[in-house]
Amino acid sequence: MMQRSEVGVNNSAVKRGWWLILLIIAFLIAPFVISKFYLTILCEALVMSLFAISFNLLFGYMGQLSFGQAAFYGLGGYVVAMLVTKLQFNFWLSLAAGTGMAGLVGLIVGYFCVRLRGIYFSILTLAFGQLIFVIIFKWHKFTGGDDGIQGVFPPEYLRSIEAYYYLIFFVCAISAFILWRIVNSPFGQTLKAMRENPERTEFLGIHIARYQLIAFVIAAAFAGLAGAVWVPFYRSVAPSYLTWIKSGEPVMAAILGGPSTFFGPVLGMFIMTFVHSYILGFTHFWPVIMGTIILIIIFVLPGGILEFAKVKITERREKANIAKGQT
Amino acid sequence: MLLQTQSITKEFGKLRAVNHVSLDINKGDIHAIIGPNGAGKTTYFNLITGYHPATSGKVLFKGKEITHQPAYTRCTLGITRSFQITSIYPKFTVYESVLMALLSHRKVTLKFFSSANKFFKEKVWNILEDVELANQADTLGDSISHGDKKRLELAITLGTEPELLLLDEPTCGMSSDETESTMALIQKLSAERGITILFTEHDMSVVFGIAKRISVLHQGTLIADGSPQAVRASEEVQKVYLGGTA
Numbered sequence: 231m232m233q234r235s236e237v238g239v240n241n242s243a244v245k246r247g248w249w250l251i252l253l254i255i256a257f258l259i260a261p262f263v264i265s266k267f268y269l270t271i272l273c274e275a276l277v278m279s280l281f282a283i284s285f286n287l288l289f290g291y292m293g294q295l296s297f298g299q300a301a302f303y304g305l306g307g308y309v310v311a312m313l314v315t316k317l318q319f320n321f322w323l324s325l326a327a328g329t330g331m332a333g334l335v336g337l338i339v340g341y342f343c344v345r346l347r348g349i350y351f352s353i354l355t356l357a358f359g360q361l362i363f364v365i366i367f368k369w370h371k372f373t374g375g376d377d378g379i380q381g382v383f384p385p386e387y388l389r390s391i392e393a394y395y396y397l398i399f400f401v402c403a404i405s406a407f408i409l410w411r412i413v414n415s416p417f418g419q420t421l422k423a424m425r426e427n428p429e430r431t432e433f434l435g436i437h438i439a440r441y442q443l444i445a446f447v448i449a450a451a452f453a454g455l456a457g458a459v460w461v462p463f464y465r466s467v468a469p470s471y472l473t474w475i476k477s478g479e480p481v482m483a484a485i486l487g488g489p490s491t492f493f494g495p496v497l498g499m500f501i502m503t504f505v506h507s508y509i510l511g512f513t514h515f516w517p518v519i520m521g522t523i524i525l526i527i528i529f530v531l532p533g534g535i536l537e538f539a540k541v542k543i544t545e546r547r548e549k550a551n552i553a554k555g556q557t
Numbered sequence: 558m559l560l561q562t563q564s565i566t567k568e569f570g571k572l573r574a575v576n577h578v579s580l581d582i583n584k585g586d587i588h589a590i591i592g593p594n595g596a597g598k599t600t601y602f603n604l605i606t607g608y609h610p611a612t613s614g615k616v617l618f619k620g621k622e623i624t625h626q627p628a629y630t631r632c633t634l635g636i637t638r639s640f641q642i643t644s645i646y647p648k649f650t651v652y653e654s655v656l657m658a659l660l661s662h663r664k665v666t667l668k669f670f671s672s673a674n675k676f677f678k679e680k681v682w683n684i685l686e687d688v689e690l691a692n693q694a695d696t697l698g699d700s701i702s703h704g705d706k707k708r709l710e711l712a713i714t715l716g717t718e719p720e721l722l723l724l725d726e727p728t729c730g731m732s733s734d735e736t737e738s739t740m741a742l743i744q745k746l747s748a749e750r751g752i753t754i755l756f757t758e759h760d761m762s763v764v765f766g767i768a769k770r771i772s773v774l775h776q777g778t779l780i781a782d783g784s785p786q787a788v789r790a791s792e793e794v795q796k797v798y799l800g801g802t803a
Contacts, residue, residue: 408670411669411670411672412669412670414672414673414674415668415669415670415671415672415673416660416665416666416667416668416671416673416676417666417667417668417669418673419653419656419657419660419666419673420657420660420661420666422649423646423649423657426646426647426648426649427644427645427646427647429640429644430640430644430645430646430713431657431661432628432629432632433606433608433628433629433632433637433638433644434629434632434637434657434658434661434662434713434716434717435629435630435632435633435661435662435717436629436661436666437627437629438629441666444667
């Protein structure tokens with residue numbers, strides 16, 4: 231029989247934390263090892279990973295597919311760009327404001343969306359996302375319209391790629407840690423319960439819409455933070471940050487890496503970002519190749535790469551245990 | 558008196574599924590609701606638990622009106638139910654499923670940064686032992702047998718530490734051995750935890766074996782209510798339901 235101390239909510243990743251330490255060390259020494267070009271790509275992969283994890287709080291954990299997550303990512307970026315260029319606002323406070331604004335708009339949008347489930351939730355998030363995009367795209371005087379906003383500079387001490395890389399790394403690592411704590415908390419367990427069986431969960435005394443709204447706001451705020459921290463690195467922001475095409479990126483990343491795992495979307499985003507920059511060296515038909523990769527994953531590794539790996543590792547461990555029991 | 562329905566009625570279009578049912582459920586009772594298929598038993602449960610809004614009439618729990626309270630509020634007040642079609646968490650382990658109920662009932666679901674794992678260990682094991690699922694604690698909900706799923710749902714409802722537990726056909730689809738042990742378990746829970754139990758059941762030997770009180774619904778109307786002996790003796794009940802075999 232199972233030892234009682236071993237039974238519980240599945241968080242085996244913590245118990246084998248050594249790989250995480252190795253990974254953190256690798257990220258810390260990366261600027262000394264890889265070229266500036268790849269460091270830039272790494273920055274993008276990290277920011278997009280945070281975007282993908284925030285999205286996956288809704289998709290993988292809560293079981294609702296948001297197709298408007300880029301609106302919050304873009305909003306975070308726009309708030310920073312406008313505060314820094316128009317008001318010469320403090321950089322750090324701008325980051326906080328971008329996050330806060332995304333969370334606030336998430337509260338308003340979420341209020342309507344969490345009343346719906348399944349495809350209706352997805353369509354409404356898509357509609358709201360496009361609505362916010364159109365406002366920013368059309369309101370030329372205030373947002374710069376399709377020109378976007380250029381010249382968004384971080385403070386002097388963060389202007390080198392290396393320095394800004396460390397900022398991005400710490401922001402993403404701390405955010406990921408917070409989100410990881412959230413998904414393993416009683417609140418996270420409640421999100422999973424709503425995904426698994428909303429009716430049963432409601433009849434355990436959970437006000438579904440309320441919990442979904444909280445998750446929606448958290449996801450929006452972290453997407454906003456991702457956008458906010460990215461824009462000063464790229465020095466500009468454009469309406470394309472808010473389109474439904476951008477909203478599709480975390481969806482693909484999650485499916486690629488495995489939405490049922492915490493780090494699946496991160497893996498997916500890393501693959502997408504690096505494969506993208508690599509393939510662009512040969513061809514402009516990048517979407518064809520990405521589409522092929524997604525197709526292969528869906529048919530060969532349903533559940534995503536990390537989920538597949540997890541299943542294989544568990545199988546192997548079980549086999550080893552049985553073998554041990556026989557000797 | 559723990560629960561009272563006053564002339565509660567539910568209409569679905571022209572169909573009156575529950576017709577002015579007034580019933581008192583006494584604290585500590587094991588109370589059965591019986592009736593042929595389509596008698597309105599499940600609808601009656603749905604009105605008590607807030608699954609459906611009532612067309613008219615009132616539901617009172619501990620003297621307080623709850624007719625218009627949503628389902629989740631009624632649950633926090635102490636009313637929990639199981640479903641006729643077993644409703645569990647297929648991808649949660651047995652342990653996690655019961656833990657979820659406790660997290661909700663003890664109001665820690667808004668804790669964002671502490672690990673869900675560290676909560677209520679003793680209590681979860683205690684419930685799992687009571688329903689004899691402790692040896693399957695680490696198994697996924699959809700990997701256990703049908704009878705065990707039924708008992709898992711019972712365990713989940715126990716996690717909400719209910720005062721009133723509504724069980725909609727708790728032994729449906731079980732073998733006779735499983736039925737017997739489940740009914741013994743329900744009796745034990747009622748006795749040890751002081752839970753009031755309201756249940757529906759098709760198997761008359763089960764009903765007459767454990768119910769202290771039986772109410773009979775027929776076409777949405779309450780036609781008899783009383784001790785098993787009284788209900789068995791009722792001519793009307795014999796006519797519409799027991800078919801004279803009692």
